[in-house]
Amino acid sequence: MSKKAPWITYRPELKVLDCTIRDGxxxxxxxxxxxxxxxxxxxxIEAGIDYMEIGYMNSPRTFPRSQYGPWRHSFEEDLRRVVGDHSAKKTGLKLAAMLDAGDKSDWQxxxxxxxxxxxxMLRVACYASQIAEAVEMLHHCHELGYETALNIMAISTVKDAEIDQVLEIARDTPAQVVVVVDSNGNLYREQIDHLVRKYMKALDGTGKEVGMHAHNNLQLAFANTIEAIILGSxxxxxxxxxxxxxxxxxxTELLLGFLRNPKFKLRPVLKTIQEKILPLRExxxxxxxxxxHITGQLNAHPRYAMSFRDGDTPDDYVAFHDLMQREE
Amino acid sequence: MSKKAPWITYRPELKVLDCTIRDGxxxxxxxxxxxxxxxxxxxxIEAGIDYMEIGYMNSPRTFPRSQYGPWRHSFEEDLRRVVGDHSAKKTGLKLAAMLDAGDKSDWQxxxxxxxxxxxxMLRVACYASQIAEAVEMLHHCHELGYETALNIMAISTVKDAEIDQVLEIARDTPAQVVVVVDSNGNLYREQIDHLVRKYMKALDGTGKEVGMHAHNNLQLAFANTIEAIILGSxxxxxxxxxxxxxxxxxxTELLLGFLRNPKFKLRPVLKTIQEKILPLRExxxxxxxxxxHITGQLNAHPRYAMSFRDGDTPDDYVAFHDLMQREE
Structure with a gap:
C-alpha cells in the first residue's frame, strides 16, 4: 500500500474547458x-480556466435565428460584442466553439x-457513424489555423470494435484532443477506465491528449472526470x-476546488454562479x-427524461420508470 | 486491457443497509x-434491502422526548407500533439501530x-478517540444477542497511525462489520482506496466485513460507495x-439501480420517494x-454549512466561502 498522497499536488499540463454557454x-x-x-x-479568465467554449457554430439553416440565440451560431460579430478583441495571449484564456457533423453546421x-x-479552437462533435465527415471537418479547421479537438458523442452506445476503428481513424487527423463523451450519463468507474485506457493506448505516440466530457445522470460526472484525470486525461x-x-x-466549481494547481481560483466561479447562473433556475x-437517473441507467438518450420533466407530472417517477420499462 | 465486463454481474454477499430514518x-x-x-x-422489504436502520438508540437524558421524535431513542414500543412483530426470517429484512458513544446513549x-x-443489529458509532468505550458497547450488545457493527466517524480527520491503532483494537471486538464513515464528505477516489485497503488488510482473516458510509458534499457519495464495492466492501x-x-x-435509488443482484427492486423505492420523501423537501x-461542497473540500464538519443554509442568505456562496477561509 502506497504511503504517498498524490492528491495533494497537481499536473501542470492538465487543462480545463468550461462549456457552460455551449452545453447550457x-x-x-x-x-x-x-x-x-x-x-x-x-x-x-479570473479563475484561471484554460478554454471557454462560448457556443455552437451551427447553421442558421437548421437552427433559425428566429428561434435560437447567437450562441448557437457563434458569428464573429456576436462573439466580439461580448469579448471584444479577445486575445488568448493577454488573458491566458482560449476560446472555443463546437461544430456538429451531420448537416448541422456550414463548416466549409x-x-x-x-x-x-x-x-x-474548434471542436468537432460527431457520432461514431459520422467519423468520415468529422475527419474532413478537422482537416478544414486545422487548415484555417485553429487548434482542433474531436468529441465522439454517446460513446456508451458504441461497440468496442467500432470505437477501436474510430480511434484508428482519429490518429491520422489533426485533432489535438480526442474526448470521451458520455452523452447518456451512463458510464461508471470501471467503464470509464476501460474507455480512457483504450483511448490512451490508441493515441499513444501521437502527442494527442485524451479528454473527458461527463454527464451527471448518476451523480457521477465529477467522479468520472476525476477518474479520467487519475488515468492520465x-x-x-x-x-x-x-x-x-x-x-x-x-x-466547474467542484473540479476547480479539487484541482491543486494554484492558478485555479474558485471564488470568481462561486460569484458568477450566485449572481448569474442560479437565477436561471427560475x-x-x-x-x-x-x-x-433512469435514462442514465438504461443508457437511453436524456431527451426522454427532458420531455417528461417538461410535462405536467415531472415528479411522477414511477410513471416514468414504467414508461421506460415498456420502451425497452 | 481486460476484455471482460465485471459490471454486468454481482456478488451475492453484498448487503445494503438503508439508513434513511436514522441519518435523516x-x-x-x-x-x-x-x-x-x-x-x-x-x-x-419489497426492494430486497438487507438492513434498515430505523433510528438512533440515544438517551432521552441528552435528547429529550419533548424535542426529539421516537426514532432518536428507538424504544421497543415505538418500533413495534410501526413494524409489529417484525421477523427478519419472514421478511428477509433485518432491523438495526445506532448507539452513539460518549454519554449520548444509555447503552448499559x-x-x-x-x-x-x-x-x-446494533451499530456502535464513535469517534476514533472513543474507541475504548465503543469496545465495551460492542461486547455488551453482542452478549445481548445482537449482530454488531462499528462505525468510526469523521475518518477523514484521523491520522493514519491512529486509524491503524483503532483497527487493531476493532479486530478483537465482536463487530461483524467495520464501516468507513466519511462524515465530512471530504474523501475522493484515491483516498477511499487508501482507507478501504487499509481496513481490508487490518481485518483480514477475522471474517469481518468492511462497510462504507459516504456523504454527498462533493457529489461523490455514490461514486465512493461504488469504489468501496469494487475493492471488496x-x-x-x-x-x-x-x-x-x-x-x-x-x-438508495442510485445504488439499487447499479447493483445487478436481481433481488433488488428499484420501483418500490421510487414510489416511496415520490409519495413520502419528496414532500419532506417542503x-x-x-x-x-x-x-x-465548501465544507467538504475543507474537511470541515457540515454543521457550518447547515447553520449558514438556515440563515437569511443560504445562497450567498461567496460570503460562505470567505467566512470559511477566515475560519481556516
Missing amino acids: GLINDSQFSDDVVKSVYETC TQPLPCKDSVLD NRVDSTMMGLGRGAGNCP TLDWGPSIPY | GLINDSQFSDDVVKSVYETC TQPLPCKDSVLD NRVDSTMMGLGRGAGNCP TLDWGPSIPY
Whole structure:
C-alpha cells in the first residue's frame, strides 16, 4: 500500500474547458443574454480556466435565428460584442466553439481563418457513424489555423470494435484532443477506465491528449472526470453549477476546488454562479433528478427524461420508470 | 486491457443497509411520522434491502422526548407500533439501530435482549478517540444477542497511525462489520482506496466485513460507495433520495439501480420517494449545494454549512466561502 498522497499536488499540463454557454445552450436554445456570457467569460479568465467554449457554430439553416440565440451560431460579430478583441495571449484564456457533423453546421463556409477570429479552437462533435465527415471537418479547421479537438458523442452506445476503428481513424487527423463523451450519463468507474485506457493506448505516440466530457445522470460526472484525470486525461470539460442538458455536467466549481494547481481560483466561479447562473433556475430545469437517473441507467438518450420533466407530472417517477420499462 | 465486463454481474454477499430514518433524523430531530417510517420499512422489504436502520438508540437524558421524535431513542414500543412483530426470517429484512458513544446513549440499560426485540443489529458509532468505550458497547450488545457493527466517524480527520491503532483494537471486538464513515464528505477516489485497503488488510482473516458510509458534499457519495464495492466492501449504507444531514448520503435509488443482484427492486423505492420523501423537501433542506461542497473540500464538519443554509442568505456562496477561509 502506497504511503504517498498524490492528491495533494497537481499536473501542470492538465487543462480545463468550461462549456457552460455551449452545453447550457441545449436547454434554452442558446438564448443567453450578453451579460451572462460576458460574466462567464470574465470569470473564466479570473479563475484561471484554460478554454471557454462560448457556443455552437451551427447553421442558421437548421437552427433559425428566429428561434435560437447567437450562441448557437457563434458569428464573429456576436462573439466580439461580448469579448471584444479577445486575445488568448493577454488573458491566458482560449476560446472555443463546437461544430456538429451531420448537416448541422456550414463548416466549409462559416469559420473565418483563425487569424481573423477571436476563437482559438474548434471542436468537432460527431457520432461514431459520422467519423468520415468529422475527419474532413478537422482537416478544414486545422487548415484555417485553429487548434482542433474531436468529441465522439454517446460513446456508451458504441461497440468496442467500432470505437477501436474510430480511434484508428482519429490518429491520422489533426485533432489535438480526442474526448470521451458520455452523452447518456451512463458510464461508471470501471467503464470509464476501460474507455480512457483504450483511448490512451490508441493515441499513444501521437502527442494527442485524451479528454473527458461527463454527464451527471448518476451523480457521477465529477467522479468520472476525476477518474479520467487519475488515468492520465489532461483535458476535462465542466460547466458552472453543472449547467447543461438534462442532468447537467461536471460542475466547474467542484473540479476547480479539487484541482491543486494554484492558478485555479474558485471564488470568481462561486460569484458568477450566485449572481448569474442560479437565477436561471427560475426558468430552466437541469441537474440530477430521478428521470435522468433512469435514462442514465438504461443508457437511453436524456431527451426522454427532458420531455417528461417538461410535462405536467415531472415528479411522477414511477410513471416514468414504467414508461421506460415498456420502451425497452 | 481486460476484455471482460465485471459490471454486468454481482456478488451475492453484498448487503445494503438503508439508513434513511436514522441519518435523516439528524435534520428533523428524528420527527418522522409513523406513516413515513412504515413506508420506508415496507419499501425496504419489497426492494430486497438487507438492513434498515430505523433510528438512533440515544438517551432521552441528552435528547429529550419533548424535542426529539421516537426514532432518536428507538424504544421497543415505538418500533413495534410501526413494524409489529417484525421477523427478519419472514421478511428477509433485518432491523438495526445506532448507539452513539460518549454519554449520548444509555447503552448499559436501554437495549433489550435481542430475543425480546424486533431489532437484529446494533451499530456502535464513535469517534476514533472513543474507541475504548465503543469496545465495551460492542461486547455488551453482542452478549445481548445482537449482530454488531462499528462505525468510526469523521475518518477523514484521523491520522493514519491512529486509524491503524483503532483497527487493531476493532479486530478483537465482536463487530461483524467495520464501516468507513466519511462524515465530512471530504474523501475522493484515491483516498477511499487508501482507507478501504487499509481496513481490508487490518481485518483480514477475522471474517469481518468492511462497510462504507459516504456523504454527498462533493457529489461523490455514490461514486465512493461504488469504489468501496469494487475493492471488496460488502456492506454499504444508503438513504432514499439521499435524505440525510447536510449534503445527504449515497442515494438508495442510485445504488439499487447499479447493483445487478436481481433481488433488488428499484420501483418500490421510487414510489416511496415520490409519495413520502419528496414532500419532506417542503420543510427540510438536504442534498448537494455549494456551502456543503465548501465544507467538504475543507474537511470541515457540515454543521457550518447547515447553520449558514438556515440563515437569511443560504445562497450567498461567496460570503460562505470567505467566512470559511477566515475560519481556516
